[in-house]
Amino acid sequence: MSDALLLSAEGLTVSFPGRARLFAKRDVVRAVDGVDLKIKRGQTLGLVGESGCGKSTTGYALLRLNKASGRVMFDGVDLMTLPADGLRQMRRRIQIIFQDAAASLDPRMTIGDLISEALDLHKLHTGERRAPRVRELLELVGMPQRFAERYPHELSGGQAQRIAICRALAVEPELIICDEAVSALDVSIQAQILNLLQDLQQRLGLSFLFISHDLSVVRHVSHDVAVMYLGKVVEQAPANLLFENPQHPYTRALLSAVPVPDPDLEKSRERVVLTGDLPNPADPPSGCRFRTRCPVAQAKCAETLPVLHEVEPQHSAACLFV
Amino acid sequence: MATQDASSPAATPATYESGTRMALRQLLRNRAAAIGLFGVLLIVLLAIFAPWIIPYDPTAIALSSKLQPPSFAHWLGTDHFGRDVLARMAYGARVSLTVGLSTVAFAALFGVPIGLLAGYVGGQLDNVLMRLMDAFLTFPPLLLGVAIVGLLGADLTTVTLALGIVQIPVLARVVRSSTLVVREETYITATRALGAGAWRLVSQHILRNILSPLVVQITIVFSAAIVAEASLSFLGLGVQPPTPSWGRDLSEARRFMVDAPWLFMAPTGFIIVSVMAINFMGDSLRDALDPRSWVRRAAPTKETADAPADR
Numbered sequence: 001m002s003d004a005l006l007l008s009a010e011g012l013t014v015s016f017p018g019r020a021r022l023f024a025k026r027d028v029v030r031a032v033d034g035v036d037l038k039i040k041r042g043q044t045l046g047l048v049g050e051s052g053c054g055k056s057t058t059g060y061a062l063l064r065l066n067k068a069s070g071r072v073m074f075d076g077v078d079l080m081t082l083p084a085d086g087l088r089q090m091r092r093r094i095q096i097i098f099q100d101a102a103a104s105l106d107p108r109m110t111i112g113d114l115i116s117e118a119l120d121l122h123k124l125h126t127g128e129r130r131a132p133r134v135r136e137l138l139e140l141v142g143m144p145q146r147f148a149e150r151y152p153h154e155l156s157g158g159q160a161q162r163i164a165i166c167r168a169l170a171v172e173p174e175l176i177i178c179d180e181a182v183s184a185l186d187v188s189i190q191a192q193i194l195n196l197l198q199d200l201q202q203r204l205g206l207s208f209l210f211i212s213h214d215l216s217v218v219r220h221v222s223h224d225v226a227v228m229y230l231g232k233v234v235e236q237a238p239a240n241l242l243f244e245n246p247q248h249p250y251t252r253a254l255l256s257a258v259p260v261p262d263p264d265l266e267k268s269r270e271r272v273v274l275t276g277d278l279p280n281p282a283d284p285p286s287g288c289r290f291r292t293r294c295p296v297a298q299a300k301c302a303e304t305l306p307v308l309h310e311v312e313p314q315h316s317a318a319c320l321f322v
Numbered sequence: 323m324a325t326q327d328a329s330s331p332a333a334t335p336a337t338y339e340s341g342t343r344m345a346l347r348q349l350l351r352n353r354a355a356a357i358g359l360f361g362v363l364l365i366v367l368l369a370i371f372a373p374w375i376i377p378y379d380p381t382a383i384a385l386s387s388k389l390q391p392p393s394f395a396h397w398l399g400t401d402h403f404g405r406d407v408l409a410r411m412a413y414g415a416r417v418s419l420t421v422g423l424s425t426v427a428f429a430a431l432f433g434v435p436i437g438l439l440a441g442y443v444g445g446q447l448d449n450v451l452m453r454l455m456d457a458f459l460t461f462p463p464l465l466l467g468v469a470i471v472g473l474l475g476a477d478l479t480t481v482t483l484a485l486g487i488v489q490i491p492v493l494a495r496v497v498r499s500s501t502l503v504v505r506e507e508t509y510i511t512a513t514r515a516l517g518a519g520a521w522r523l524v525s526q527h528i529l530r531n532i533l534s535p536l537v538v539q540i541t542i543v544f545s546a547a548i549v550a551e552a553s554l555s556f557l558g559l560g561v562q563p564p565t566p567s568w569g570r571d572l573s574e575a576r577r578f579m580v581d582a583p584w585l586f587m588a589p590t591g592f593i594i595v596s597v598m599a600i601n602f603m604g605d606s607l608r609d610a611l612d613p614r615s616w617v618r619r620a621a622p623t624k625e626t627a628d629a630p631a632d633r
């Protein structure tokens with residue numbers, strides 16, 4: 001049970017139309033380029049990478065909130081080929097929460113109406129069962145029920161995120177995509193929300209896709225971790241393997257940027273500093289996409305595109321030198 | 323209040339006000355709004371209760387008492403046929419308000435759905451619809467009014483139709499541009515992810531959130547329609563005599579500008595006051611309808627204290 005696959009994406013690709021050219025074909029930006037992901041039932045997959053690497057786009061694609069291609073099998077059903085009607089039903093089982101929780105709540109509706117709407121959409125707990133259910137849901141995320149009459153702008157950041165989680169839970173999903181869900185919060189509030197998410201995972205058997213640029217947070221919550229760079233997954237492993245034995249130079253650079261809370265260790269910490277910015281995704285480097293910033297890059301990196309291969313059991317990386 | 327009835331004993335203590343009450347209070351806090359609301363109310367009541375308030379028939383000719391200045395018997399004087407000016411203003415308000423309201427209704431009936439459709443669906447449909455609206459806009463409004471009235475004859479329905487057609491693109495544009503903004507909001511994505519279809523997103527969320535600019539534009543259309551009706555009537559193309567109309571009366575008052583200045587001051591005053599009152603009201607309605615502007619009277623300090631998260 002614990003290792004049963006809930007969702008698996010294969011060759012997930014999302015392209016956006018880029019700049020139009022006068023005499024040439026229109027540019028195509030591949031924000032996500034052939035990504036494979038596996039999320040196990042009741043577990044958390046952390047998805048890390050710097051801004052603009054396509055991690056949020058990947059999350060949206062799994063919900064079909066943008067135009068994606070590839071295969072996404074969710075509990076035996078391919079989400080990508082579902083007709084509109086089936087998709088609406090399926091959306092009940094996969095939910096999403098956002099970085100800006102307050103912006104994800106309609107400012108003109110009360111909290112109670114917002115939660116009620118989620119129930120309405122799938123005709124859950126209608127009539128007399130509605131009010132007690134809304135109370136129950138608020139309680140589940142640790143909010144007093146009087147908040148039902150408030151408006152989103154009356155909430156603080158942490159409260160808004162609790163309500164957003166509450167609204168997602170209302171439809172009884174199996175998977176929740178957390179898109180930088182705690183990145184905008186203070187550290188102490190972050191911890192509260194993370195604890196809430198972990199608590200809910202245990203109680204309700206939820207799976208999470210946890211998208212974040214914050215490695216320490218990802219390490220804390222994830223069972224498995226995938227590292228993305230410029231639209232591709234460069235390394236994927238169970239959390240402990242990845243953090244203790246990073247293989248890909250990019251992962252190493254990322255990890256070396258995390259400060260250690262011990263002054264002695266911190267002093268001796270070896271840092272790999274990346275120079276330059278993320279290359280233009282409309283015109284990615286040939287061969288390995290990371291080679292322009294890679295400390296170990298050589299000539300052959302420009303010719304060969306490294307594929308994800310296993311370096312130890314369950315641990316794979318996409319680099320020619322590992 | 324989908325969750326609970328505030329009056330039920332099991333509910334939260336009655337420290338919570340309903341949205342309507344907070345909106346109303348917000349509206350009255352604003353002085354311009356209060357004045358606007360008062361002005362609009364005054365004219366509406368005058369129009370509705372004219373027969374009971376004013377003891378004169380606006381069309382009854384009494385040549386023996388013609389061109390009398392304002393007095394206790396005739397508050398705003400009498401015109402060259404001896405008709406009571408206040409009575410004519412009150413009954414004229416009926417025409418103005420009817421034309422204003424039906425113009426807005428007509429323009430909104432077409433303009434709002436067109437704007438929503440163009441803004442939400444986008445792409446080619448947006449292009450086609452908005453170019454059509456642009457074509458409408460190329461007509462000079464008053465000229466189009468004159469043409470339609472000339473074609474179909476002058477009565478209330480044609481005047482409304484003429485004015486309404488001109489205002490459709492105005493509303494459609496405002497609705498479209500606001501829709502384009504709201505469509506990209508995170509809460510729309512979040513609600514779509516919950517399983518909401520296009521109809522629900524548009525009717526429940528987008529429409530609700532474009533309300534502010536829409537309300538403002540509607541009041542502008544309303545007052546523009548009142549002015550346009552007065553203009554058409556002034557030119558003799560609006561409501562036909564003996565039906566009282568502000569524009570018509572103003573036109574006739576020109577001949578007595580020196581001898582009986584109250585004759586042109588009355589309709590002018592009514593037009594100015596109604597237009598200003600409506601615009602004042604529109605501006606503050608926009609603010610009052612936004613929950614973010616609401617201030618709760620009973621500041622729930624204790625409640626926030628035992629709320630879980632931060633603050």
